[in-house]
Amino acid sequence: MNTFPDILKIEIGKYVDVFVKYLVRNFSDFFDALKQGILWVVQNIELILQWLPWWLVIIGVFLLGWRINKLSSGIIYSAMLLCIGSFGLWSLMMSTLAIVVTSVVISLLIGIPIGILMAYSDKAEMMMKPILDGMQTMPSFVYLIPAVIIFRMGKVPGVFATTIYAIAPAIRLTNLAIRGVSKEMVEAANSFGASRWQILLRVELPQALPTIMTGINQTTMMAMAMVVIASMIGAKGLGSEVLIAINRIDIAKGTEAGLAIVFIAIIMDRLTQGIAERFKIPK
């Protein structure tokens, strides 16, 4: 049998291990502060979501669905929410949403500037592309491990892992959108002596907005998908229900929690897509 020679073995895993441990040992103050910050945001968002009366949420989603898409959409979305409530999963749904919303906000705050940087610099794009590929294809369990080591169990490593997974489309589509702005339009702005900031804020970003909105939709959907896995490291929510159902081989519980996740995903997808559609600029 052919064996790969031992002498060529590179123990990259070991180096990463050493690196993560080094980080934890030497930068624990920084990570603690980061953890507290993220936790504060998630908890407050959850507080607000949990405080909202259930009927108000249902009416709100109905109106949004109606206004953004059509009347039947509003009815279907609110019926879906009613189902989730009737499964007894309302509060868990809000916990899940809190993590999703936090992750999406962080993803956009970091992702859009990185996307702009990539659009401006071919070098940055060349460097970022493989990293983005890695973030999207690396099995998410792999970065759950360092997330737990750095942030311990709970909501914060959940947000961290979700953000890493969901940030890629925000970056990619921002880059794509800015690069896609008509060259002549940017040239025109330049020919009038506009500064780089003026071009970015008044020409490129408004032109890129529809595509960036699509990126936001994608980011939201990916965050939703990741939140289930994040429950394995203690981020309580709909995902943890699924996890419990698996452990107990409880088909009923699994079905209900699974359906609830699907319903929320559909509602968020259709609403963000509908909003993105409104930003389209007729050419």
Place this chain on the structure above:
Amino acid sequence: MTEKIRVENLVKVFGRNSKAVLKKLEKGITKEEILKKTGNAVGVNNVSFEVNEGEIFVIMGLSGSGKSTLIRCLNLLNKPTAGKIFFEGEDIVKYNKKQLREFRQNKMAMVFQHFGLFSHRTVEDNAAYGLEVKGAPKEERLRIARETLETVGLGGWGDKMPHQLSGGMQQRVGLARALANDPDVLLMDEPFSALDPLIRRDMQLELLDIQDKVQKTIVFITHDVNEAFKIGDRVAVMKNGKIVQVGTPEEILSNPANEYIEDFIKDIDRSKIMQAKNVMFKPSPLLFNKDGLKVAIKEMETNGISSLFVVDKGRKLQGLITIDDTINAIKEGKTLNDIIQRDYFTTDPETYVQELLPIASETKFPIAVVDQSNKLEGIIVRASVLAGLV
């Protein structure tokens, strides 16, 4: 005539290591060889010319001749690889970022082939863009934008979005956007090429009308010979990144520098470019009204012609006599005043030959070219009208 822009030995090479390519160009290696060897594209190759204040300077050339690259050097959208560009005596290539921005904000504005309008802004906000960049207050820039839209014939369209307008109207917005900034120089990069032929013709005429009002210095790019000669005060013909000939349309038509230019102007409709003054002869021989009829006969006989224009001391046109009438008059003892007739056509020097064609085929006498004070400038015979067309 004051000089507005002077370009000296301008070179633009695209791609890396452009300075090294410069040396190769100096050695006389051709554009094609350089592209093959180093992959650098030479856009503009050692071009010099000047643009005078208030004129329409047209740069004409086929696609790939470097004309768009050249016009983008004038506002430094393309940074020249070598050479100097003087604007009112100042070398703008040396400008730093801030100076360059100010220069673009105040001195030059550009109109683009595919309009380059901001599709997310209303027509009015598009027209106000240059002023917005300069930081003009909202009221003021919208007022000026509306006025300028009025000038280009788009009054009342300010609230529309660009995509709601036709191509010709969109380019009017592009023109308004440039004019609203009140620049010294207007750069127009094939502004009418994307338009239908009929609309293109209207826009050409309107540009000339607007130019009469605003009196800007215009650098205009086109690949269309007819367009170039119709609107250009002076025309530069480009080929392979170099300027082959610069001159007024008449100069180029009557004295093409080489075969390339001859080819270029072959299919041009000269009757729309040649004017009466280009095809007329010097008004000689002439009969002054103090001269006698005997002199008239002698003039006609020696020159082999059958009619003669009569002028006064100030060369003001008085009339025309024919040889038959003159011979009869001498026999019957009549005077010049008895036989002078006014049954001929006159025209002013700026009339296009196109308009003279029907007259020339109708009249039996030459056409008299007179200025506003009726002074005889020249005469046009039928043969010279037709000769002007080939």
